[in-house]
Amino acid sequence: MAFRLRLAPEHTNINFFAYQWAMLVTSCVMILASIALWAVMGLNFGIDFQGGTTIRTESNQPVDVAAYRQAMTGLELGDVAITEVFDPTFDADQFVAQVRIAAQDGSEAVTPETIQLVEDALKTVDPSITFPSVESVGPKVSGELIWSAILAVVGASGAILIYIWLRFEWQYAVGAVAALVHDIIITIGVFALFQIKFDLAIVAALLTILGYSINDTVVIFDRLRENLVKYKTMPLRDVMNLSANETLSRTLMTTGTTLIALIAMLIFGGDVIRGFVFAITFGIVIGTYSSVYIAKNLVLMIGLDRTDKPKKGAPDEYADIDA
């Protein structure tokens, strides 16, 4: 027999409900911790959501944050944050920093004059400095972007809820969407914990996580639906375990290939989208976990109506009894 790499043995019989309460508690704790982190530490909102200006600087001289700050103190720009950016894809003499200026009172986008002042000030510190990207978002737009982001996540979850409800049953829809909410809250919690910049791209990442997590959940649900027809008398819990075991090899395989691709992007994709790729990568791990442990378990807790529902118009042996 030819050699085949197996991520899961041919026949697994894992009891996915063995630790269901522990898993449920873990998930609840993670969700509460995420919300707490979110409330206490806050999210490191990017200018998309907070307004302000970011200037990316690049130079062949090492970044001297103190000198940069010193150069800009006289400009009265309010809150200025300077961070050096490190990345394995940079050349040996490539030094990058990010200067973040808070939204100025009473003005929409920062004026080009202000940006020019900042650029001139930084040039006095380091004449070889260049500014590969300058972005400025006014408070008006950032307020709207927050709303459209929330709308996107809620809208997508709602659409998924309805689709699953139509294709399966409402219990599945509830389980699937609860798992999605779980994934999203915990991912945001991680962003709060590590204070990773949270901008519009991260919202796109959250939606991708929604898509991926639901993909995984649907595959298990689909098998469950099939097995429920096949094994009419088997207890629901066992049918679920059987379905999860049967799809385990696929779950690991797909998560594996996706993670490999994403990790390649995480390492070699450059610093500009690292936060974005990190969000997706983390979300896929948590999404796989929630598909196997959360979505299905919630369906079990709600319970499914397994009586054979007579199809409308179809002859049914019980149909005449009351008549």
Place this chain on the structure above:
Amino acid sequence: MNAMPLWKRVMILVICAWGIVAAAPNLNYTNIERHNDALAAVEAAGGTATADQQADLDLWPNFLPSSLVNLGLDLRGGAHLLAEVKVEDVYKARMDALWPEVRDALRNQRNAVGNVRRMPSPDGTLRVAISEPAGMAAALEAVRALATPVVSLTGVGQNDIDVSAEGLEIVIQLSQAERAATDDRTIQQSLEIVRRRVDEVGTREPTIQRQGSDRILIQVPGIGSAAELKALIGTTAKLTFNPVIGRTTDAGASPGPRNLLLPSMDESGTYYIVEESPVVTGEELVDAQPAFDQNNRPAVNFRFNPQGARKFGDYTAANIGAPFAIVLDSEVISAPVIQSHIPGGSGIITGSFSVEESTELAVLLRAGALPAELTFLEERTVGPELGQDSIDAGQTAALIAMAAVVFFMIACYGLFGVFATVALGINVALLFGALSTIGGTLTLPGIAGIVLTIGMAVDANVLVFERIREELRNARTPGRAIQLGYEKAMSAIIDANITTFITATVLFAVGSGPVRGFAITLGIGIITSVFTALFVTRVLVEIWVGWRRPKTIIV
């Protein structure tokens, strides 16, 4: 095993071949882009190519497909601006223009209404006081006679102005319907003017579109910075010819009601007091060209339309010997004395211009003035080097991801993994082919979307292969197992991908710029990966089974 009918196989192969052909130009991106640019330039110039253009044209044969994926600003470098049009500016201009008409109308009723005075009022409202309370009804009637019906679909039957009385004052403002119609016109006009100004600079494929009710999104690839772009489109270029009342060196001088104190462009410290209502405005210009005056200094020649020419002619005839000011964006360019009646409606603007300035002024005058001021809500500049770095990083990541996934698939599924690999290659080709054909924009998150697609594309194959394995375990014949594998995996594949597609659609609808680019690649990626998994891999498997007729297969 029920093999697919021949026509289906042929169609699948045709689609794959199309994908590869359509995607191929992207491999030679720089040269084909130069070819396309040259082609466009030659067409614009009327079919004659310069030597340089001919050299660029020769970089790629005309008969081959040359559609390329558009690179987003974050990859190509360029500037992005979101501007809000201050539509209220137009209300004020409309009211100021209405004042002389109201004045004349009321003067005709002088006996009934008495003296007429314009009162101070907020922008967008015109307040006119009359001295005879008894004449109010007649005054209102006279002013209302100036109203015209609104020209719009929703405002049918309404007049453009609301006229009411408050004590001894008549209050005039634009009606709701007229405001809506005016707003729409203002935005359309602003869009058109911005487009003309950006086109004059001649950069490649700028995006200029309306967003929401009063915003304009402007994306110009290849421009140095957002500040440069703002300077180009943010200049109002409002040209007016105003009667001059006086000249002063006192910056704090009070110009008097309905007059303006404007600085001189050339002589610093000199100010002109001019009447607020212009004689003619730049809107009545039909042409402006850079030129030289009799002293061989750069100047701008202009010509009015017949209406403007008549007004200008009448005014110059009546005011020989008086100075008038040529005002551009609230600065007096020059204030020549009218030497004689100027009937032809053409003239020359002189001042201390450089040749570049006179050319730019001519461009701005030709393009017309922005009807209202633009406020910039969002601006982003990305340098071309950063974009190139991102492309390189994305390419490396995509290639490594591809290699790893291929290795993984072949290690897990052997020959079937090879089939999946071929399908993956075709998948990426189809993705690029589709993006090029629909003119989709590739952004940095879009590249991440492609990498994600590479990782997830094998999912449908995995579902099928796992299913075939299961069927084989139930001791089916190879052909039967393959068929059942595809049939049973179908519902999971469809449901799983439709839900993902829903999120891509929401992203596309709500997102903008780079995020939208991500939604496009993700969405197309879902379609192509389902297609390749369900059809391409299947054709390959069926051809192989038909050819080798294996007694047993190992998946």
